[in-house]
Ligand code: ADP
Ligand code: ADP
Ligand code: ZN
């Protein structure tokens with residue numbers, strides 16, 4: 001029999017301090033607490049990991065290899081678990097073949113309809129699959145895009161061949177291919193290309209006809225720059241090295257396939273119609289509209305497929321994805337959109353007694369859209385599941401059956417259960433979250449004065465309707481609007497039209513040796529400190545030297561690459577994760593070994609390490625609220641929000657000339673108290689003369705901005721216009737828009 005609760009005894013994963021908890025089953029439970037307090041360590045790394053591990057264990061070995069790998073958590077005892085589904089914000093696959101249609105199975109049903117109903121009748125449903133040779137466009141192999149030379153980037157017209165006018169590697173003066181162009185007598189090697197005729201430039205790039213027109217014959221086997229580039233870089237089956245890939249990225253761009261025009265299908269499948277529409281046309285309709293169209297389909301052979309398709313589409317609409325199209329590549333979805341697409345996959349499921357685990361399901365959602373997510377979480381619970389969500393949004397806490405707060409602080413100061421109860425009880429609790437909920441908001445602030453403006457002109461990207469807008473310089477502007485209204489598109493346009501530094505949530509490093517120490521450049525300082533105090537060579541304390549543990553090459557862990565499975569990480573037995581030989585570990589500074597230093601948090605290190613340079617370099621990390629990270633913590637373990645703050649810290653330290661910073665939802669993963677820290681940091685940037693542009697839904701951030709640009713009114717083609725631009729305080733409910741209403745009403 002399934003237990004009434006998930007009971008956990010002695011959880012110690014990451015920073016958890018032998019935490020005990022009873023989490024009720026079949027309820028919606030929200031996990032709150034400061035960033036870094038240990039919410040994810042409890043929910044993902046303990047509960048979900050153990051549930052996943054136990055589930056895998058029930059499968060025979062060959063099947064286990066095909067399931068996701070779970071590392072067994074450090075916990076004394078845990079029971080009351082059942083199969084778990086983790087719905088996080090990790091982007092969906094890097095695979096260009098995956099679209100909103102394929103990932104939600106909607107495409108499978110649509111294909112079925114076409115195979116049964118289309119005119120002319122085509123036959124099997126695999127004829128409508130762009131992942132199947134029977135259906136795919138031969139030109140782009142079903143990708144809808146082709147890689148094409150970005151010829152406009154090849155040449156620097158202000159230079160002569162001698163001066164390196166051909167920008168491609170290997171084509172400059174002294175390069176391997178240089179003499180094939182400069183020394184054949186067909187071109188003048190010392191005239192800037194700008195002074196050549198168009199025919200001459202064409203002959204250089206394409207050879208062939210253009211050269212013939214010139215009457216000046218290059219050698220018979222002459223190969224134009226473009227042909228040669230494409231032969232060496234694009235039409236090659238070789239393994240492409242990192243450097244080649246970089247060159248390809250710089251000198252090519254993806255273009256819509258000239259053959260299928262992006263529909264991915266071959267001629268025959270592309271032209272078949274149902275209700276007068278080709279499958280390509282249907283895939284480019286907004287989901288809301290497509291649902292309306294498919295409702296009109298009926299007939300004995302297709303009614304069940306049509307009904308299944310409509311229910312999928314309605315589910316997407318219900319969680320605020322109605323503005324997407326089935327053709328949309330999943331690689332272009334934002335983190336929040338990816339998470340909601342994953343939810344759709346599970347909505348249709350009739351399984352019960354599952355544990356659903358969510359990571360901030362409100363990310364990317366306007367306050368107006370949040371309600372659709374809370375409804376959905378309730379629906380999953382009501383069909384007999386346990387729903388656990390890590391979430392900071394009070395609107396979600398308000399509908400939860402229970403809230404669990406992990407804390408009291410972050411990192412080593414967190415890891416305990418500090419509150420468990422209802423929303424009402426939490427509002428009265430003396431915890432970080434309780435205090436944040438009960439605190440009274442200060443009114444609007446006096447906007448800072450701009451110094452000129454940065455203009456975005458005639459933006460038409462995605463759904464934007466020829467938007468021209470000024471962004472005031474030297475102050476903080478916030479971009480708002482419902483999901484899909486065009487905020488990211490406008491931001492992308494800002495990046496394209498101006499020199500902008502994007503501070504995003506992408507990983508800062510994929511190298512597991514990167515830590516706050518290497519990132520801030522204090523590694524040599526620490527090594528010298530140890531050398532000075534102990535009278536030995538500084539090199540000993542480098543993880544690349546003979547001082548490093550030979551068992552793990554100074555990594556502290558051993559990584560086993562298993563041919564057909566995910567790799568496995570285990571702590572090195574020889575050094576117990578301490579990375580150095582016992583001899584090196586015996587040297588200390590102020591009672592701390594080099595491994596002890598790695599284990600210090602940044603805040604601790606600032607006080608403990610007797611060196612001003614170290615404290616100075618780490619100060620910015622504390623300022624952005626990352627003081628709880630350990631010095632030796634691999635940067636690959638950081639969340640998206642943490643990576644973003646790390647990047648801000650670097651900018652605080654390094655940048656002195658006025659810069660435009662763009663941040664996309666920087667409050668992701670942040671507790672209200674951490675948001676105060678973030679706003680303080682953004683103010684510091686503005687104080688230094690920089691311009692800050694933030695895409696954000698969090699009302700604290702919106703109210704803090706000097707200028708507001710609201711996009712809308714709706715998502716997709718119902719949006720793309722500017723509803724308001726001006727000081728935040730000037731946007732009142734009289735404007736009648738969702739953002740203005742949320743600003744007036746907002747719970748926080
Ligand atoms: P939250 O979800 O509350 O933001 P986490 O559970 O992610 O917090 O992190 C709690 C603490 O554990 C933080 O100090 C974090 O830096 C640390 N931590 C998280 N993941 C790892 C990991 N894989 N290895 C070591 N430390 C980690
Ligand atoms: P927001 O940032 O306000 O959520 P976006 O700018 O991401 O909105 O999206 C605006 C519209 O453009 C939506 O209809 C969205 O589906 C579409 N869109 C966004 N990115 C792409 C893309 N890479 N390819 C095609 N359509 C896109
Ligand atoms: Zn094609």
Ligand code: ZN
Pocket residue numbers: 549550551552553554555556557572573574575576577578579580
């Ligand atoms: Zn070791």
